[in-house]
Amino acid sequence: MTETRQDAQPATTDREIVVSRLIDARQELVFEAFTEVEHLSRWWGPEGFTTTTYAFEFHEGGVWDFVMHGPGGTDYPQWIMWTEIVPPKRITLLHGAYRDDPDTFESILDFTPHDATTRVVMRSIFPTRQLRDRVVLEYHAIERGEQTLGKLASYAAEVARKGAR
Template identity: 55%
Template sequence: MTTDEQTADREIVLSRIVNGPRRLVFKAFTEVRHLAQWWGPDGFTTTTRAFAFREGGDWDFTMHGPDGTDFPNWITFREIVAPERIRLVHGTFKDDPERFDQVITFTDLGERTDLEMRTVFPTKAHKDLVVEQYGAVEGGRQTLGRLAAYIEKEGEI
């Protein structure tokens, strides 16, 4: 998925260099035991109801905010090219009409990984809503920060 004039106003692109080899950073996305340690912004926890990391598989989970608010989530994995890319659809529930597309790209930098999360929303208004109401950009940055800290702390997962 590349930015073009048709999607630029509907996109959020976040990236971070993670101190860990690509295979390790990719692995942190593949199992619930890892995701539970870092997924979500600072102060959030995640409860998983179902997880199948395979093309066509689903991740049904709830993110719990530090104020006690629950945020239901549903991800369907559309494409998995290990350890390079994960393409998914993310919404509040399966087949959510306001779901968005996301591609996570892992670029090998030796002992570091350039991780990019490119999200395309169905409309500019929906993107603006999640940025303003849910703090999606800052929350995404915090999530990538938690991932980086998890990789650095755990070393080999």
């Protein structure tokens, strides 16, 4: 007889980065912040980064092609393809520097309501543990992921305040 442990870690644990944040806005509003480039351009990326978008189609199979401009003047080409959209609960995407990038990774964003707030959990799964370790060390992926969710929290709270007036 084979037993399955309910508390066993997923097989991808050694290839994951998970960051989360409680955001002071309704689930629908937080989800909406991902649906239009006008929203994303106001908050996407770590502190000091801005974006320039070349293409944006928010639907399953759609692509967001953009460049992140770092505070030191370095440009980082980015490519995202939305693979699953379940409003207002989940977004799954592939993220790389360009289409067919061998270092493309999957991100799953879950939006869970808690009264008038929303818990966002961003789980990124890399093809290898070595790639995950490299982005953590070289690109400070954990801290920058937390900064990105912090910018989302500030933006969503601002939009929520304006909507309550």
